[in-house]
Amino acid sequence: MADKPRIKLPKDAKTGEIIQIKTLISHVMETGLRKDASGNVIPRKIINKFTCEFNGKPVFSADIEAAVAANPYLQFAAKVEESGTFKFTWIDDDGTVTTAEEKITVA
Amino acid sequence: MRHLTRRDALALGAGATAFAIVVESVPAFAAPKEAADEIAKFSGGKALEPGKITIDLPEIAENGNTVPLSIIVDYPMNAEKYVSDILVVADGNPRPGLATFHLTPMSGRAEAATRIRLAATQNIIVVAKTSDGKFLTDQKQVKVTIGGCGG
Numbered sequence: 001m002a003d004k005p006r007i008k009l010p011k012d013a014k015t016g017e018i019i020q021i022k023t024l025i026s027h028v029m030e031t032g033l034r035k036d037a038s039g040n041v042i043p044r045k046i047i048n049k050f051t052c053e054f055n056g057k058p059v060f061s062a063d064i065e066a067a068v069a070a071n072p073y074l075q076f077a078a079k080v081e082e083s084g085t086f087k088f089t090w091i092d093d094d095g096t097v098t099t100a101e102e103k104i105t106v107a
Numbered sequence: 108m109r110h111l112t113r114r115d116a117l118a119l120g121a122g123a124t125a126f127a128i129v130v131e132s133v134p135a136f137a138a139p140k141e142a143a144d145e146i147a148k149f150s151g152g153k154a155l156e157p158g159k160i161t162i163d164l165p166e167i168a169e170n171g172n173t174v175p176l177s178i179i180v181d182y183p184m185n186a187e188k189y190v191s192d193i194l195v196v197a198d199g200n201p202r203p204g205l206a207t208f209h210l211t212p213m214s215g216r217a218e219a220a221t222r223i224r225l226a227a228t229q230n231i232i233v234v235a236k237t238s239d240g241k242f243l244t245d246q247k248q249v250k251v252t253i254g255g256c257g258g
Contacts, residue, residue: 018215031224033201059213062221065204067197069173069222076208079184079215 005100007088012105013080021052021060024073025090025098031066047072049091055084080106139230142198146234149194149207150242160233160245163220171225171251176205180217180235180243184210190217192236199229226254 005025013019025047032044044066051061060076078086083106090098146155163177180190189212195205208219217235232246 031201054213057213058209058211060211060219061209062219063207063209065202065206067200067202067205067224069224073220073222075177075218075220076210077214077216077218079213 005088005090005098007086007100007102009078009086009102009104012107015081015106016079017106018077018079019104020075020077021086022073022075023050023052023088024071026071027090027092029066029068029070029072033066045093047090047092049089050074051089052076052078053087053089054078054080055082056087059086080104082106139198142196142203142232145196145203146194146232146244149192149234149236153240153242155234155242155244157244159243160235162231162233162245162247164231164247164249167250167252168225169252171227171254173222174225174249174251175220176223176231177220178208178218178233182217182235182237182243184212184215184217186212187238189214189238190235191238193217193219194234194236195223196232196234197223197225197229198232199225199227201226205231225249225251227251 003026005023008022010019027047028045030042030045034042036042046064046066048064050064052059059078062074064072083104086102088100159181161179165174168174178193182190190210193208196203197205205223206221210217228250230246230248233244235243
């Protein structure tokens with residue numbers, strides 16, 4: 001989890017424009033179904049929740065299951081009416097919260 | 108107990124093999140029923156309307172470890188009428204749930220994309236819940252060459 005999440009979105013947009021946001025965070029997404037060499041189940045450890053807010057208002061969120069691939073990638077849309085900040089949050093099974101912010105200028 | 112003839116022994120062996128195959132293949136994967144249960148829980152048992160959803164998935168996924176999935180729901184996204192939740196389930200994975208996306212009018216477009224793991228060839232079922240109480244659904248089959256659930 002040392003890596004910074006990667007986020008792709010335009011730096012600026014027109015008022016009312018629908019932009020596309022792509023996010024990716026490095027994470028093993030261990031399913032809890034696999035066994036190690038000695039036959040012990042490897043405990044589950046996944047990102048189970050992702051949220052995206054714009055200026056404090058919810059835009060998009062996802063409840064993620066173990067069937068989402070490692071390094072979970074999420075792509076979604078957002079309609080921007082004003083300049084502001086997108087805040088992204090990833091929540092790990094172990095309670096670790098990773099956040100990131102991106103600004104956008106809307107004119 | 109009488110002695111087993113050679114023929115009996117063979118028949119027993121074949122039966123045991125057949126039994127073993129059945130036992131092995133059943134418990135590891137969620138039955139379509141579990142996927143249906145998941146959907147029923149999401150929709151509260153309401154009727155689902157087919158259509159309006161575009162599911163973009165490869166027809167054949169060579170590597171089940173990471174399969175690109177993209178969903179677009181053809182529905183307005185304004186304050187009165189919008190898609191609020193999108194449930195994605197798989198009917199042939201060890202567990203049926205893949206992800207649930209929650210959208211708002213600020214999403215602008217009812218779409219989401221991610222990458223998923225698939226254990227075997229199966230159907231991906233998408234159910235979209237709208238703010239006016241409709242449940243739209245569609246599904247698509249993916250053929251998986253190498254399963255992606257380890258184990």
